[in-house]
Amino acid sequence: MPNDYSDDRLRLIARLYYLDGLGQNEVAKFAKVSQAKVSRLLALARERGIVRITVADYEPRRRELEEKLRTKFGLATAVVIKSSDGLEGTDLRRAVGHFGAAVAGGLIEPRDIVAVAGGRTIQELVQHLPAVHNRSLTVVQAMGSVDSNVSQVDAQEVGRVVAQRLGGNFLSLNTPAFIPEKRTRDALLTLEQVRNVHAHLDRARVALVGLGTLANSVFVERGTLDAVMIRDLERAGAVGEVCGRFIDARGQECATAWRDRVIGITLPQLRKIPQVIAIVSGSDRTAAILAGIAGGMIKSLIIDELAASTLLGMPALPPAKVTRKSARS
Amino acid sequence: MPNDYSDDRLRLIARLYYLDGLGQNEVAKFAKVSQAKVSRLLALARERGIVRITVADYEPRRRELEEKLRTKFGLATAVVIKSSDGLEGTDLRRAVGHFGAAVAGGLIEPRDIVAVAGGRTIQELVQHLPAVHNRSLTVVQAMGSVDSNVSQVDAQEVGRVVAQRLGGNFLSLNTPAFIPEKRTRDALLTLEQVRNVHAHLDRARVALVGLGTLANSVFVERGTLDAVMIRDLERAGAVGEVCGRFIDARGQECATAWRDRVIGITLPQLRKIPQVIAIVSGSDRTAAILAGIAGGMIKSLIIDELAASTLLGMPALPPAKVTRKSARS
DNA sequence: AATCATGCCGAATGATTATTCAGACGACCG
DNA sequence: CGGTCGTCTGAATAATCATTCGGCATGATT
Numbered sequence: 150m151p152n153d154y155s156d157d158r159l160r161l162i163a164r165l166y167y168l169d170g171l172g173q174n175e176v177a178k179f180a181k182v183s184q185a186k187v188s189r190l191l192a193l194a195r196e197r198g199i200v201r202i203t204v205a206d207y208e209p210r211r212r213e214l215e216e217k218l219r220t221k222f223g224l225a226t227a228v229v230i231k232s233s234d235g236l237e238g239t240d241l242r243r244a245v246g247h248f249g250a251a252v253a254g255g256l257i258e259p260r261d262i263v264a265v266a267g268g269r270t271i272q273e274l275v276q277h278l279p280a281v282h283n284r285s286l287t288v289v290q291a292m293g294s295v296d297s298n299v300s301q302v303d304a305q306e307v308g309r310v311v312a313q314r315l316g317g318n319f320l321s322l323n324t325p326a327f328i329p330e331k332r333t334r335d336a337l338l339t340l341e342q343v344r345n346v347h348a349h350l351d352r353a354r355v356a357l358v359g360l361g362t363l364a365n366s367v368f369v370e371r372g373t374l375d376a377v378m379i380r381d382l383e384r385a386g387a388v389g390e391v392c393g394r395f396i397d398a399r400g401q402e403c404a405t406a407w408r409d410r411v412i413g414i415t416l417p418q419l420r421k422i423p424q425v426i427a428i429v430s431g432s433d434r435t436a437a438i439l440a441g442i443a444g445g446m447i448k449s450l451i452i453d454e455l456a457a458s459t460l461l462g463m464p465a466l467p468p469a470k471v472t473r474k475s476a477r478s
Numbered sequence: 479m480p481n482d483y484s485d486d487r488l489r490l491i492a493r494l495y496y497l498d499g500l501g502q503n504e505v506a507k508f509a510k511v512s513q514a515k516v517s518r519l520l521a522l523a524r525e526r527g528i529v530r531i532t533v534a535d536y537e538p539r540r541r542e543l544e545e546k547l548r549t550k551f552g553l554a555t556a557v558v559i560k561s562s563d564g565l566e567g568t569d570l571r572r573a574v575g576h577f578g579a580a581v582a583g584g585l586i587e588p589r590d591i592v593a594v595a596g597g598r599t600i601q602e603l604v605q606h607l608p609a610v611h612n613r614s615l616t617v618v619q620a621m622g623s624v625d626s627n628v629s630q631v632d633a634q635e636v637g638r639v640v641a642q643r644l645g646g647n648f649l650s651l652n653t654p655a656f657i658p659e660k661r662t663r664d665a666l667l668t669l670e671q672v673r674n675v676h677a678h679l680d681r682a683r684v685a686l687v688g689l690g691t692l693a694n695s696v697f698v699e700r701g702t703l704d705a706v707m708i709r710d711l712e713r714a715g716a717v718g719e720v721c722g723r724f725i726d727a728r729g730q731e732c733a734t735a736w737r738d739r740v741i742g743i744t745l746p747q748l749r750k751i752p753q754v755i756a757i758v759s760g761s762d763r764t765a766a767i768l769a770g771i772a773g774g775m776i777k778s779l780i781i782d783e784l785a786a787s788t789l790l791g792m793p794a795l796p797p798a799k800v801t802r803k804s805a806r807s
Numbered sequence: 808a809a810t811c812a813t814g815c816c817g818a819a820t821g822a823t824t825a826t827t828c829a830g831a832c833g834a835c836c837g
Numbered sequence: 838c839g840g841t842c843g844t845c846t847g848a849a850t851a852a853t854c855a856t857t858c859g860g861c862a863t864g865a866t867t
Contacts, residue, residue, distance in 0.1 A: 172823065183848080184847085194533075
């Protein structure tokens, strides 16, 4: 019997390897096959559940902090990911993304329309979404691509991954995030394809967004935002960015030339979406978070432990329904 | 916190590795340690039971065959080890030894006196005896060493391993298995040390023995037995060997010069021991097995599947209490 | 204080495991 | 028949993992 994939055979091999501590080479002799095949058979045994590996639950979340955040800022959901020691940068994003994914996945219902922005932390998150394609989502790209060579962190790519992993189809925006001239931008906005995307954004139930700071954002990293523009934004009171739109401390869009260059979901659209989940890592983003919440955009938060603590040490702004114009200087 | 062996940390690391499928390098970045340490921490997590690997039971025995053997040959216990396909030689011995060990271990009681012979299959078996030293056995070497450089398969070494793994002390014989001159042999037999061993052999409750054929035994392999001697033995009707003693089809010791050269347990001693377990692999040994049973030495059998089948196809001899002298030619 | 024993660490290294690759084989056509 | 897949295989190789080793830190002992 040349190829025998019977459970019994797999049990024998799995037992010798996992329980009796033989190496794959020894098992191979025993079973009269190559080591390569043993490796494959073991993989099969794991798939079939003949070998079961259980790990005592690791609790990746800080529930007390979540509760405090939720009540203090009136959030729908707060998820605080443990960040053991001095993690930062990519490692931190990875931690938040990894463990945030399960929760984020759970917040998305089978037939939702999901708006998806770009960003580094969100990129890490979507990679780890549970790969069960049993949903029929409509995933909509919520902002254009930062520059011409599409990167892993662009909304286009992130959205594609969400649709692929969770199951559903993907509505791509197929435009840059920024257009130097307002006129060109406006022309693009009238395109059927773009208008279709916006129509779906209007009806989205869930949004996954990142939050940027002035100093440390993908735009700066990718050279889209120059020093002059940053000065302008600072003068206009910008404290952060969401979906390519810069907001002041109250969560209103800053009135600069920049706002006429953006293609992507608008703040009013975000405000309408009942479940906007901001995925954030790093303690330098607290101002942006506060602003996002105050402005009524952000409804839920997935965040690392340290940033959560920092946030809890800051005053919650009352949701500002007052001014529509941004405060100047 | 430089060295943190908390369960929580281990859970995190174990989870990332075993459940989330990260490599140790990735986990290492996550945890800010070297890959080496991750490897060590994972080992620790397994030890602590944070990671648990279970394998669906593999049934290594052929119970139907065991039952048939038991009734047909009037055995106390018969253990038939599956030998999937065309295993032979060392591989077969290894299979029988590996899976036979658990059963053999179970047949030994906490305070038993255990006589142990040498042999290749038995050697494989004792290696895999469950390493729980909670017994206080007296392990007695049942035959001398085949030649001067003690090998792994000699009773001396095998016995030592039994005592070490199961727990207990070991009575060594410290003599060769064969002495060219009867006089020297007889002199050795009077030694206090040797007599002590024999005294214990008289009171043994369990014996682990192998069975040899004329053509294929450790003695031939090691060059102890020459062609002339083999001719003699054949003429004397020898069909096999147990503990250095050659027996005819009735299970009586063959009357040749050889019998006066052996140092080791005698057939009468073996007959008195209530639980003599023969560990055998290979279908060429069936005649020896039959003889051993017929002669009243062998009470239990640990054997491979193919040999068991062969054995079942042969006629069971009635236990011969009749002749004390071996049949000649 | 100096010395030693002990334990822990990560770089390097050796050992093991997973994957790639090219060939063999059989089923299924044309 | 002779192709043409598709699947399966083990050798070779790439990737990954475990262990060794020397260095460093800590704390006990002289």
